[in-house]
Amino acid sequence: MNAPLGAPDTAAPALVQLLDHLDEGVLLCDDAGIVLYRNPAAARRLPAVAVGGSMPDDLRGRRVELGAGQVAWYLQRASDRASEQANDHATFLAATARRLGGMLNADRVCRATVELAVSSLAGAALLVLPTRRGRARCWHAAGSAPVRQDQVALAALPAAVQDTLDGNPVAQPFLWPGGTPFLGGEATPAAWVVPILAAGAPAAALVVTEVGDLALLEDFAARVGAALEAAQLYAAQSRVAATLQESLLPEPPAPVAGLNWGTAYRPARSTMHIGGDFYGAHPIAGGAMFFLGDVSGKGVDAAVLTGQVRHSLRALRRIEEDPQRLLHVLNDMLLEGVSDGRFATMVLGTAQPRPGGGIRLTLAGGGHLPPLVLRADGTVETVALRGMLVGVTDEPVFGRRSLHLAPGETCLLFTDGVTEARGGHRGAEMYGLRRLTTALAGCAAMPAPALAERVEQLAMDWLGGREHDDIAVFAVRAEPVRTSPRHLHSVHQAATVTVS
Template identity: 40%
Template sequence: MSSDKEVVGCARRVPRLVIRTSGTPKTPRDGDVHVGSIWNDAPCPVLVVDADGDVIGSNEGARRLFAHAEEVGEGLTAGGLPHWLARAHHRPHPAAAPQEAVSGTVAGRTFAAHPSRIENGDVVWWLVEDTDLRRAEQELRHERERAALLADVSGALLSSLNLERCAEVTARMAADHLADAAVVVAPAQGRRHALTYAQGGGGITRTVASIDPRTVPGLAEALQGFPPVPARWIDPDDIPDWSVPPGFAGPIGSVIVTPLPGHGVPAGVLILLRASTHRAFTDGEEVFARLFAARAGAALSAARLYAEQASITTTLLRELLPPRLERVHGVEYAGVYRTSQDHERVGGDFYDVHPGADASRETFVVLGDVAGKGLEAAVLTGKIRSVLHALLPLSGDHQQVLVLLNDALMNSHHTRFATLVLASVRRSAGQVLLRLTSAGHLPPLIVRADGRVEEAATGGTLVGALPDVRTRSVDVVLAPGETCLLYTDGITEARGGPLGDDFYGEERLREALRECARMPAEAVVERVQMLAAQWLGGGRHDDMATLAITNPAGGVDGFAVADDREGREPCRREP
């Protein structure tokens, strides 16, 4: 008795295949095709394998394929099957269940083998080639891995604007993912270059050395931003010792030298090294190394730019920040400055103390408030402070100093004005003698030793707004334990309180100062600033500056000074 089985082909265009296994041939039905012609017309190699794993039939495509496999020396089983296909053929499986497809290589090409079981136990294997598909999938995986690596590189590098840290991250990630070792060569500083070494899975080494870039092919050009030379042009035997990380194991087999492009100027050069025991860099790896270098160069350039700007900012701030105040010629000075924005360090308020050459010379003190806030106001304060510093030889004449400063501001491109209060300070016979002049500024407050608070009767016009400056000066005497407080309107106009919309005001300031009698200068300014900050709460505010001039209550240099209130002179005005 005969039995028939339809075998599904490897493509839609394969007709229905009928394999007769025993008995008398059955009358063909419409669509049945002779076995031999089916195999020869199949678009893929076809094998018929019996239960013992022997090939008992094949088409022309399979014969050519396996003949080539034998030519290239690929091992086959005694039955003529590749080993991966023989293992799949002998794998136990339920008779009623379809056998699963398997994959493997034949003659350097990959195939998916689809089985069709025949009733007598033989199996027809249809070998569908998927070499290009697998190659495309592999390339896609590689590209995804490279894209993920570049994303990781960007994230790691941009997480820090520290130049040394960026160089270390660049060298480490390059050594871990691109090569066996990496060297980052920074642009020259004079005749020296900063070098950052890394090995895969190892530590980071940094050094600064005098090197000759011409000793590495393409390095001198890369440092100037020229395109890299191909790796095949570089002889590893010509690489100098300084370009190899300390302790690098094994001779060098392949080298890549690629620039680290920056913003307008090169950010350095990346050297990748691979040991001779590993394969050489491929063209694809060279291209990817350039992509890596582009990301790293952008981050290094940003870090370098930030470092330069930070250095410039530090230099400028050194001149713009208020000075540190202390005791000068037996007189205490203390100041506190708070900008309108907590994240800023400079603004429109300022103060300076210029000590006299000796105790017999007057110390020149200035506190001012420039219209506006932020950096623009700070620039003008810097100019005013520079002009006043140049006018120190004339500091004994407040009117002349203010006139000359006003002329300088009127001839400037700045359109802002400023208010100031000047003080000339001298100690004599246990007392502190002050000459105070206000130019449109709030008058200073005098805190007497008994807690009384007086307002210095000085006034005048602001500077930088009108052609003429008119002022009125006043002399003040401070007995031991008394303080003269200079302050800006950021204190009195601090808006807050229970309802959040009230000014701190002069009355509250005077009340606070009554409790500051006989306090050190630093304690006075700290208390005023603390009370103003508490009044503000979390509200917005203007720049706030306070400066205290105090005659110490305990005397000078450890000697007590008598508190002679009866002999104290009152404030008197200059005509």
């Protein structure tokens, strides 16, 4: 037994007896770090530490200043150290999950992975994410340096890294021959490569140096894999959604001689870019078929039905050009193909340019708002076009009207997102057909594209930034008759010559 050095003789026996019976290890050291005393518990836990020797640099415990140049260290029990280490690991992994869990971008996940690794797990880190054609993107950092991103050929990576990317599911140590700038520039760095698994297969490889705890590194890699899998799944779903969304967007009307088209479209949810309103125009013999409508519901389900209606009309126009009969065929198709009770309202028409100018319109109504006609003299007429909803009953009645547009006159179709836009002083008053008709009185000279945009803007101004339904506007205008420009011809007169 070693008595504390420098302790009063009268107190030493009692102090030694007290310390010797403690289950907690105690070391007494001087300011220079020389061990003056150790109790039996400390001797069992630190057999390599002797009185008169130096205190370990990595000593863990509670430090107490005793004065007179002496310091007491109360050592942690092995179970306490293990518990503290486990808590530290759990805290780090929880922080990793929180940081990576909110990321749905693979690049951001990879960058954050390297930042977390070099801050808490390793001296340097490199994450390799294969792309295509034997290439890979990599994120790397060493120490406190910022994360950098580069591209690398997979064939240039060490065999251990390639093996991990090819399917090796376990971590393995290796030497990077010839050195690498990715891991701090050492000549031949010793490293570990750990697979990052996504959907059960290696999606990336994490290379680290100076690993302190391999088990913690593997748990960390598992959380990175879960975050990377979520980001890649989100990216794949986004690509599918974007492709489908593009196919569901309204198509610009095909150009037809003698007709001037105008369209405007604003879905209720601007982030989706699609909704339940639809329009279109396709050439037919002697002119064009055009339509505008609205399906019940909102969002993706409504957009899918609008796509079905548009594609059906594209095909059906080749076997039936009469608008009223075409609505009956479309009605039968909706009754057979739609099982959730959805229906549509629409106006379907044909436009046939006349040899002397103007166009002949034939309109069929399926429960939609009546069209408006802007005459050349500035008057606005409401077309009395009635009809039942499309896709509700197997014996529908659809209205039919024919009219003539003189050159420069326009027929305007619109959905209820315009007339039912709520605004005003309290934000609850609908825009209404009367306001729209009044506003259009001065728009007769507008080309069809400008008129459609004007109607959309009227509705948006009335809304004042509030939520709204899908808005669609479709205008067909008879092209004004173009007259040949007048030319001024100079008349040459014979000059009079006077001879003197």
